[in-house]
Amino acid sequence: MSKLTILTKGIIKENAVFVLFLGLCPTLGTTTSAINGLAMGLATTFVLVMSNIVVSMVKSLIPDKVRIPAFIVIIATFVTVVELTMQAFLPDLFEVLGLFIPLIVVNCVILGRAEAFASKNNVFDSVLDGLGMGLGFAFALTVLGGIREILGSGALFGFSFMEGDGMLIFVLAPGAFIVLGYLIAISNKINKA
């Protein structure tokens, strides 16, 4: 696998959300607007890259049987760091995403990449993988959030371009499912073609 593929496969071919269906809880929960989706995606990317680095560094030191608890502790550490930092320096964003930040710990994208990739590859590859996967995740969340924001509030990244209300259902959970469903269908179509 070339370095470039490691980086890019996570964006379309093995997109965590559209293809692997990982981490759907934050995907559905946080994407009420494009900015929320983007922020959540970037926070996840940060944790993903960092945990991939650490996991790939310590991979041969950790016995198999305690692999998962060790990875979880590593991931949880980074998540808490992100949470505290955000709370301290980006309080407005934290207000919106606060509920979902701790959920990054159990986001299967991160544990999945740690387990499936970082624990078998070197540090540099793991960084690329984490970056690619994370950007793919952020991309998916931004698109999802953007579509929901356009349909649900008649705005994009907070810029309103429509008078009055949008279709409320898209701001609510059912709308997230509907949009995600169609995005997955489109992504299948693209990937299969």
Added chain:
Amino acid sequence: MLKTFSRGGVHPPENKLSAVQTIEQLALPKMVTIPISQHIGAPSTPIVKKNDLVKVGQIIAKSSGFVSANIHSSVSGKVIKIDSVMDSSGYKKQSIIIQVDGDEWEESINRDPQLIKEINLSSEEIIKKVGDAGIVGLGGATFPSQVKLSVPKGMTAEILIINGVECEPYLTADHRLMLEKGDELMVGTKILMKALNVSKAVIGIENNKRDAIEHLTSLSSNYEGITIQALKVQYPQGGEKQLIKAVINREVPSGGLPIAVGAVVHNVGTAYAVYEAIQKNKPLFERIVTVTGKSVKNPANYLARVGTSLTELIEASGGLPEDTGKVISGGPMMGKALNTIDIPMTKGTSGVLIIPVGESRRGVVQDCIRCAKCVSVCPMGLEPYLLMTVSEQQNYERTESERAMDCIECGSCSYTCPSNRPLLDYIRLGKAEVGAIIRSRKA
């Protein structure tokens, strides 16, 4: 309210075009082709060779097992070959081909039309003679009759039901038989009652044959123990299980035989054949066949010899119409579509139905809209849509657990489906596979 069975059923247009045509004797053919497998069960073993001379009623193939039947020559003449010939199954089967030469009958056959009412034989003798005469169920299933008459140990027959329902549209062979051979039918019924050792017999007739009901009812006063039961017109009332349910309101258990509820069912045609075999010593080599169809010139009922080519039957009714789309051996609901009319009629051929081009094609298959009509018309209380799906997916375990083997293949589901789905086609496929699985399990 007339009696009928309780669940499901359909009422297709009756189209009994030949109901008023009296039975005609069909002219002797020049050649007959007699398949050695005209019944359910093992094919018979030919006992004649090429160039043998045979008489009418002479046995030419012997029963080869318990569920099998003798086959008799229907004509006199010379066996010209024993070869595989296409029969109504669409496959080539072994057949004895006889060149007709005159019409010389076996001496033992009593050709006097005089009615003989006294029954001189004992139960065992009757059953044996029915077997010797090669009588099979003439309603279409062609199950060897002596097997049905031999009540298994530990069971007793309580009632004999004679099936005069003829629920298939178009067909009128049984109807005419009941009208024209009423007395013989009654005596035949008495013989069957004696063979089964029962004191009660009911002849079930659908209400669209009022004349037959009246005729037989008036005759029944002369025959003790026989009653006539008029039934509401509902397909598939001619099915054994449905008829028993309609007449005596008992349900044959799943996988069981009618004898499990004390009933034995015989067709009116069979009862008539039994009369002829016992009282006149005449084996089964001819039967009544309806030739009908909307575009047929002269729809008619013929008394024809087994082995006669369908071409000759159709010729007698004015030839194959221009707009023929489909030729069916039997009725429109359960008959078999033929890929050529150059095949012989057999003991089971109750009718030849010619369907014009316009009505011969199925509609375009559409998605199931889950209208549940197939479920509501299934007389066996099955779910045809489901059976079709599971056998199409080759999930034969499920096909079996959904009781595909209960299906009587009446075709009500396919008939009623608004999406033209080939329900029965796939159910039949599933049944065949499940049957093979069950057999291999037993082996």
Added chain:
Amino acid sequence: MSKLLTVSPSPHNYGKDTIKSLMYGVLIALIPTTVVSLYFFGLGALIVILTSVFSALIFEYLITKYILKKEPSLLDGSAIITGLLLAFNVPSNLPIIIIIIGALVAIGVAKMSFGGLGNNPFNPALVGRVFLLISFPVQMTSWPVPVQSRMQYLDAVTGATPLGLMKEGLRNGEPVSDLMTQIPNNMQMFIGNMGGSLGEVAGIAILLGLVWMLYKKVITWHIPVSMIGTIIILTGIFWLINPDKYADPVFHVLTGGVLLGAVFMATDYVTSPMTTKGMLIFGTGIGLLTVVIRLFGAYPEGVSFAILIMNAFVPLINIYVKPKRFGEVIKNG
């Protein structure tokens, strides 16, 4: 022989029912309701019905042709029914754009996404309606007052539905008897002289449709009867216990979407069970949920939600509820 014979497995006799004939049977049954809604809601009703039906047809055509790449079968009537039922489930002053969105959701999301007619798990018209209800709660809950042959459309005078009045009043602690004076009497409600969605108002028209469909054997009685019966029994029990807090069963049956739902929505072939026993369970379930939502839920009306919830149970019902089979051997008898 000049022509080749056709060969096929039996049966060789094909019934007259086609998807088209069944769907047109339903459409004919919808005529009385259409007439009554035009009478009471005038121009608004006309605009809503036409928009809904035409956009349903157009979406069906476009999606079948360009996305599913199949031959569109517009005239089988199913899209017309969906469009008509969607129109019957919305107020008569709904803006055209919202109706079009509703039709797109009904046809595109609820029906075609699952593969078209026969494959959708939920009733398309109801999905469209609930989608609109959640998306546009304001527009979807302002009901024009019925005025005979009125010609206003968007600026019609609005008022609450009897159910809405009842729910609001009970919340404020007013007794039922007081509230009853504010709403039309039973006879008025039966002929449709009350606020509400287009098709919901006239019980008599819906019942006419029911009689026609039963006569033509388009549907069976099981679902409507079990559903309405359950509602009558349950609301009756509550009414007998405390007539001050709970309205009487006749009120519950005549108001809101109970009749429309029972006759035209719950009986949708695709989304209802296959066996009669299953249909009875299905109808009872809808009745139960409707009563629970109406009496204890946040929304004044619950028929749509009840039907959609029970739609989700249909596959389960189909698996576990089997028809009584011929010759079933009863074990341990």
Added chain:
Amino acid sequence: MASKTESTFRNMLLALFVVSFISATTLGYVYEFTKEPIAIAKLKKKIAAIKKVVPEFTNDPNADMYKIASDIKGDTLEFYPAYKDSELVGTAIKTFSDLGFTKRIYLMVGFLADGTIHNISVLEHAETPGLGDKMDKKKSKWSEQFNGKNPANYKLIVSKDGGDVDAITAATISSRAYTDAVDRAYKAFIENKK
């Protein structure tokens, strides 16, 4: 694959211990480091909310905050008096209501000294987006109808129930909850004025 550490008891214990130890240490220090900025951020937010609802002030209302027991047992209302040059110009009251569509809503209501409502801001709510969330100033101007009204002659009940407050269209319940919270604050304010 490089030689992997065996899953012996010693190794497992050691690995997990080391990982947890390092994590804990990191976390501890990050916590220490962010503790202050977080507190500041929180305070800023509160002050901003207070600033929004009362006229300009010079004191630190957070330091002068006092709690009053509310009508619901166990719950308190927080009073933030605002002084300009030691003159009481208004009081911001953090109040709540349980009548909302989902969970409890929190408002900051600012009263002038005479009881007139100066301004209101929503601190926390989870009302239906597009409906109930119109109580938030960011979403609609609905809540401005309270500004400048004195509840002494302005009935804090939605008009549907016979009061003076126009409810949000199709969101009577949320409007009721909002009004209820304001009413609670007003009653506490009047009671404690004496």
Added chain:
Amino acid sequence: MSEIVIYTIVTVSAIGILAAIILYFAAKKFHVVEDPRIDDIEEALPSANCGGCGYPGCRNFAEACVKAENLADLFCPVGGNDVMKDVAGILGQEAIEKAAQVAVIRCSGSFEYRPRTNNYDGAVNCTVAANLYSGDTGCQYGCLGLGECVDACTFDAMYMDEKTGLPVVIQDQCTACGDCVRACPKDIIELRNQGKKDRRIFVSCINEDKGGVAKKNCSVACIGCTKCEKVCNYDAIKIENFLAYIDFTKCVLCRKCIAVCPTDAIHETNFPLRRIKSPVEKKTVVKEKAVVTDNPDLVNIAKKKQESNDNEAESKDKE
């Protein structure tokens, strides 16, 4: 170091140690002895789960491999010799080479060679049609053309040629898993050795009728004339029931039999093009004459097939 930092370190570390202890004993208690080679073999297999090996899935095959004393009876047709070599390597055994195989259609009765005698109007399913009758031509052995083999193929290695009404195997994609062989109710499809340079010679007919009957119903049927049997020097051709069969283990690809066959029933596939060469291509002149595409019944069947395929796809999607 403040109190809270120490507190954090103590609790988190304690939890870590506790978890390690619990995990250690849990791992000991629930330790399952499973041959790790099963996993290794499963990984080596193509995981097509096609059943071509005779086992329900790849894992079952892997288990069987581990259990078996030698690999003589076990073969993964999809992976072929390469995969079996890997498997043998994992087990430390000798790999047994097997000749690569490919599916061939032993019927050439396209519309032009085999006149129709009736129209089939039932369910588009070979087994249904085969249970009903002998097919819509006079030949009761020939291909029914309803494409059950194509549906059965897991590897998209087959398609129906609408011009001939016969299925075609795409050799490059065929893995010889045998799904089509099992699916065909008429037993027309056979797995044959791929042969040197993909060269194969086989009798493309299974008609056991007498010569005259066979010839009347299909002009490219094997009529059992024994010419090929006589000309073969390697004893590779046997005639039974008026039907020739070429044993691919004995055939040396000399192509003498092709020259003598009076009905062109023997096919050769030996071009570097690596495709099964159908007789249609061989006789381009005949092809021009044949007008088959505008037969309405064919169009109907193709259409029905398409529809039912769609339905199937949908019902699969639903699950």
